[in-house]
Amino acid sequence: MSATAMLGAAHLFLQRQGRVLLDDISLDLPQRGAVALVGPNGAGKSTLLQVLAGQLAPERGGVALQGRPLRALDVRARARHIGYMPQRFEPHWDVTLHDLVQMRLPDPAQAAQVLVQADLQPLAARRWSTLSGGERARGMLAAVLATDPPVLLADEPGAALDVQHRLALVQALARRGRERLVVVVMHDLDLAFECFDRVVVMHAGRVAMDGVPADLLHAPQLDEVFGVRFQRIAVAPHTLLRARSRPQEETT
Structure with a gap:
């Protein structure tokens, strides 16, 4: 782990019921930057995010926040520094969106301001159980970002959003990477390569693979990882990926 990294992982190993989920993973994540975490289903993306957030403990290896072992920090200290947005979230009580945001803030009056800035004020009095998947995703992100944590870890935050809101959300997260560290699990490869500074392929x-999008986009190893043959389509100023089944002789 680099001493200058905001968040660092060294030789992470984790298995469950005999299945290896993380196998000797080491990563250095900088003070700022937008990092997309991609890979096929079962690659370990969500598990890695949980370990980086301190939600799961690895069997071997460790995570450090600004050089300090994450396990040495109490829950409140972790929450101040790391905002974690899981793929699915269910509060213990059926609270309103306003209450959910307010819980994370020292000044209750700030909750209304956060919701206004996120364009969620019309939903403030709605209880969690009445919100759609997309509304929950937007509300959860607003709650996580309310304290402006130096690190944001988000697991497929746009999965429940329509195309317009997903694009806006991904672009907003990428912009946040100019000032803070943002790590996002992504399934949309085109958005990952278009919007993020760095892509980690699991x-x-x-x-x-781990590098800048331009270096990874045309690499044959990308096709191998996903088990397809990608057609690279130039749509200036970007390149889109269109997946095709690999010929039978390539898969046997």
């Missing part, structure tokens, strides 16, 4: 619990 496969079978390992980091298979």
Whole structure:
């Protein structure tokens, strides 16, 4: 782990019921930057995010926040520094969106301001159980960002959003990377390569590729990881990926 990294992981290993989920993963994540974490289903993306957030403990290896072991920090200290947005979230009580945001703030009056800035004020009095998947995603992100944590870890935050709101959300997270560290699990490869500064590709619990989008986009290893043959389509100023099944002789 680099001493200058905001968040660092060293030789993470984790298995469950005999299945290896993380296999000797090491990463240095900088003070600021937008990092997309991609890979096929079961690659270990969500598990890695949980370990980085301190939600799961690895069997071997460790995570450090600004050089200090994450396990040495209490829950409140972690919450101040790391905002974690899971793929699914269910509060213990059926609170209103306003209450959910207010819980994270020292001044209750700030909650209304946060909701206004997130364009969520019309939903403030709605209880969690009455919100749609997209509304929950937007509300959860607003709650996580209310304290402006130096690190944001988000697990597929746009999965429940329509195309317009997903694009706006991903672009907003990428912009946040100019000032803070943002790590986002993504399934939309085109958005990952278009919007993020760095892409980490996972496969079978390992980091298979790690670099800037321009270096990874045309690499044959990307096709191998996803088990397809990508057609690269130039749509200036970007390149889009269109997946095609690999010929039978390539898969046998």
